[in-house]
Every structure is written in structure tokens, then in C-alpha cells.
């Protein structure tokens with residue numbers, strides 16, 4: 026079995042995250058880039074299957090600037106077999122459709138039986154790439170899974186929504202996306218980091234994948250304007266002296282919210 | 284006026300999703316709101332009537348195989364787009380419908396805008412507004428040409444269209460044959476919740492790790508009920524099993540923008556704030572005076588939630604009488 030895991034480099038949520046007010050793109054200088062936590066869980070899901078099924082290959086696939094190499098190598102250090110890194114200056118600011126077409130072409134290149142992605146990236150938060158990739162690849166999508174059961178030739182899992190729990194299944198090949206209900210990614214070890222240095226790491230541009238970036242026949246979604254909201258200010262803060270509940274009730278009534 | 288196709292979600296029980304009226308209202312700001320109801324025969328007529336009731340000028344209806352995930356709805360959408368040539372196709376950002384627009388975008392190679400908080404029309408065409416990085420930035424975008432597909436954040440637009448006479452137009456859908464996942468079963472959440480839904484709620488009371496146990500979370504719910512508020516939680520409270528994951532507020536949970544947000548025993552980690560800092564009034568109760576939640580609270584109480592909240596509840600109940 027060959028599993029492709031889609032991994033994204035994002036600004037660390039613990040740092041200050043900013044958009045460039047001119048381009049509307051993530052300001053990569055504002056905070057440290059990291060492997061998205063949800064994608065660590067996606068890698069973990071693939072690795073735990075590989076642990077139990079020797080011979081399983083786990084290829085990580087990322088579309089990211091050249092500077093993302095260390096982030097991608099982290100997935101190799103966790104235990105993935107190989108990496109395909111799509112690097113192309115002309116993909117800066119790629120919209121969702123272009124991103125999905127690039128990732129689908131990369132997965133095709135890798136040749137996977139199963140694609141695992143995160144359900145929602147922490148910077149874009151679009152939560153649509155996995156389904157778009159599935160459509161481009163002509164595969165079923167099982168998105169937002171909070172449990173994952175994988176066999177040689179099929180995948181199944183549960184999706185929990187406000188309305189209830191949906192149980193879905195599909196024969197392979199298929200695309201799945203997982204939620205943070207799945208286990209956290211494993212820690213990297215010194216041995217893993219050393220081994221990662223010797224693992225296959227391929228870098229490609231869009232043209233090598235057969236993707237036309239500037240196709241005048243295909244519409245794009247573009248940014249028109251970006252604005253920053255003023256940060257919130259702290260208001261009143263009191264220390265409870267036995268009557269804070271009453272004071273709060275009075276505040277809520279005065280604000281017209283109770 | 285050109286058409287805006289609104290994909291309405293028909294719930295397994297046959298009712299339209301609560302997001303439907305907001306979607307139709309948002310659509311009407313751009314063009315003629317035309318609903319698409321893709322549902323099996325048993326529920327289709329009632330759902331179509333409900334769509335007209337909520338303001339759909341026309342209702343396109345199509346049969347779908349309910350045992351297959353997403354793809355049958357995408358096939359219906361593709362047929363509807365082909366027929367109407369709309370400027371905009373709108374659906375809720377809920378996972379089921381955003382998957383459908385995602386696949387449609389990839390299939391028809393159309394631009395997609397996600398989690399938008401508003402749509403409008405200017406001289407050049409349709410524009411969409413986003414609230415990015417936890418509400419710290421607002422972004423506006425547009426398609427270079429052609430039909431835009433957009434998913435609307437639930438609860439940001441309130442429904443206010445008047446009812447329309449039902450004009451139902453069944454459409455012919457040719458199955459694409461694209462492989463799809465099978466829906467094995469669906470078990471409805473049994474909790475008979477009379478509380479407002481978290482998404483779009485006017486008031487939210489959330490509990491965090493500080494609430495300490497599933498049993499004690501009842502105190503959070505009790506305050507919510509006194510205020511007619513929805514119940515939310517931090518990720519730590521979800522991880523500890525006090526509440527289901529659907530209650531999680533924050534970067535990887537629900538983004539809320541209520542008039543009132545009350546955080547109980549929530550430290551206010553940056554990822555939690557990302558999902559609630561655009562609320563009108565923020566109230567926090569936390570034992571720790573250093574908790575970052577106080578940096579954004581309009582009214583902060585350094586204290587034990589187990590003494591403050593019961594007193595607050597009785598004071599509010601006394602006020603009501």
C-alpha cells in the first residue's frame with residue numbers, strides 16, 4: 026500500500042500571525058513557520074497503519090516555498106518514507122483551484138492508493154482542498170473523519186456533525202481528511218532526524234507536473250483589498266469579593282445583553 | 284436580474300438546514316435567489332415548499348441517491364449551473380455543502396471563495412468578504428471572470444426575505460459516474476436540545492478546563508439557559524470529554540461573533556481567542572489574574588467560577604421576575 030499525506034506549512038498559531046496588507050498573502054516573516062498540527066495527525070494516521078503493515082510506503086506531498094524544506098523533513102523524521110515538494114515562485118498566492126490541481130498532479134505522480142489530509146488548515150481554514158483533490162483525481166472523498174479504519178482495499182470512518190454521526194466507507198483509492206479527534210503526531214527522535222537526511226526528497230515545479238499556472242481560459246479568485254481590524258482593548262477587571270456575580274448581573278443588564 | 288443558485292441542505296429527516304434563510308438572503312444581495320433542492324422523492328416536495336417560504340424565487344429540484352456521499356449533489360449542481368449560468372453559487376460552509384462546492388469547483392474549473400462573511404455586487408461583478416486569522420483581518424476577493432462559487436459562514440447573515448409563491452422546476456441530472464463514498468448509516472444526535480445553535484447564536488456561554496468535570500459542566504449549561512445562550516467550550520474541555528467536539532469554539536472549532544460571549548474557566552489561549560474575539564461584549568471568569576482572556580474581556584472577574592456563576596444565575600433570575 027502507498028499512502029500520500031498532504032502536508033502544509035503554516036505560521037505557528039502561538040506567534041503573531043499577519044497578512045501582508047499589500048498582497049493579502051500570509052506574512053511569512055511575522056511568525057515561525059511550522060508543520061500544521063492537523064497534518065501531523067494525518068502523518069501519524071498513515072504511520073500507525075505502516076507500523077502494523079510492513080511494506081507500506083508513506084509519501085508526504087507539499088506545495089510550499091523553497092524555505093519549507095525543514096518543515097517537510099520533519100514529516101520524514103517522524104517516519105514517512107519519501108517527500109515530494111512542489112516549489113514554484115509562480116505558485117505564490119495560488120488560489121484554491123490551482124492549489125488543488127497542483128496537489129492532485131503531485132499525488133498522481135506519487136501514485137497513491139490512499140490520500141490522507143487534514144480537515145482544515147489553521148491559516149487558510151478553507152477545509153476544501155481534500156474534496157477538490159478527490160474530484161481532480163476521480164476518487165471518492167471521506168472528509169472530516171473522527172475515526173479511521175483502513176484495510177488493504179477499503180477505508181471507513183465516522184464523521185461527527187451537529188446533527189449526528191455519519192458512517193462512511195469506500196473502496197480504495199480514496200481521499201480522506203481527518204479531524205483533531207485523531208491522535209497527535211509522534212515526537213521525532215534523534216535517530217529519526219538522522220534517517221530523514223537519507224530519505225528520497227524530490228523537488229518539482231508546476232510545469233514538471235504538467236500544470237499550467239497562467240492559463241487565460243481558467244478564472245482565478247483574486248484578492249482585492251485587505252484591512253486590519255484594530256485590536257481589542259481590555260475593559261473592567263475586578264477581583265471577586267463575594268459580590269462579583271451580582272456586579273456581573275448588573276453589568277449584563279446595563280449592557281442590554283441580559 | 285441574473286440568477287444566484289443557492290444549494291440548500293436537506294437534513295436526513297427531510298427538513299431544510301437552519302442556515303437556509305440566511306443563504307437565500309445573502310444571495311438576494313447579488314441576484315435572483317434560485318434554490319437547488321437535491322433530495323429523494325419522499326422529502327423533495329416539502330423541502331421545495333419550505334425553500335419558497337424562505338424567499339426562493341424559483342426552486343430547482345433534482346433526485347439524488349442518498350446512499351452516496353457528495354457526488355450526487357455535485358452532479359445536480361453541475362446540471363443547475365449549466366442551465367442557469369449564474370453569477371454566483373452559494374452554499375453553507377458546513378462540511379457537507381462545502382465538500383459539494385469544492386468538488387464542483389474542481390470539476391468545472393471555477394474559482395471558489397470559502398467561509399465568506401458577506402457577498403455583494405460592484406460595477407465589475409461579484410465580490411466576497413472574508414474575516415481572516417481569527418477576525419484580525421478583513422479581506423475582499425473576486426473572480427477574474429465567470430461564475431463564483433462561495434461558501435457562507437453559518438450565522439453571519441440573518442434571513443429576512445418574504446415568502447414567494449412556489450415555482451418548482453425539476454431538472455434532469457445525468458449521473459457523472461465519479462466514484463463516491465457510501466453512507467453506511469446515520470445516527471442522529473439524541474440530545475433534544477432546545478438551546479440555540481452555537482453557529483450564529485446571539486449569546487454564547489463557554490466552559491473550559493477550569494470547569495473541571497462533565498458533571499460540573501451543567502453549571503455552564505444552566506447559565507446558558509438563563510441567558511437564552513448557546514453552549515460553547517474550549518478545546519481542553521472537549522478533549523477532557525466534558526462536551527462534544529461540535530461545541531468547540533476557536534481556530535479549529537466554530538467561529539462565533541455573538542453580542543455576548545461569556546468564558547468560564549478558559550485561559551484564553553490565542554487559538555481560542557481566534558474563534559470569539561469579534562464578539563460584541565466579552566465576559567470572563569477565571570481564577571488566574573494573569574489569564575490572557577482578560578486582555579480582551581470587557582468585564583473580567585478574577586474569582587472562582589463555582590461561587591461567581593451560581594450568584595450570577597440567582598441575580599439574573601431575580602431580575603427577570
Ligand SMILES: Cc1cc2nc3c(=O)[nH]c(=O)nc-3n(C[C@H](O)[C@H](O)[C@H](O)COP(=O)(O)OP(=O)(O)OC[C@H]3O[C@@H](n4cnc5c(N)ncnc54)[C@H](O)[C@@H]3O)c2cc1C
Nearest residue numbers: 491492493517518519533534535536548549550570571588
Ligand atoms: C493548532 C491548534 C489549534 C487549536 N485550536 C483550538 C480551538 O479551536 N479552540 C480552543 O479552545 N483551543 C484550541 N487550541 C488549544 C489551546 O492552545 C489551549 O490549549 C486551550 O484553548 C486551553 O483551554 P482552556 O482555556 O479551557 O484550558 P487552560 O488553558 O488549562 O485554562 C483553564 C483556566 O481555568 C481556570 N480555572 C481553573 N479552575 C477554575 C475555577 N474554579 N474558577 C475559575 N477559573 C478556573 C485556570 O486559571 C485557567 O486559566 C488549539 C491549539 C493548537 C496548537
Ligand SMILES: Nc1ncnc2c1ncn2[C@@H]1O[C@H](COP(=O)(O)O)[C@@H](O)[C@H]1O
Nearest residue numbers: 031032088142143145146151152153154
Ligand atoms: N499547500 C498545501 N500543500 C500540501 N497540502 C495542503 C496544502 N494546502 C492544503 N493542504 C492539505 O489540505 C488540508 C486542508 O487544507 P485547507 O483546505 O487549506 O483547509 C490540509 O490539512 C492539508 O492536508
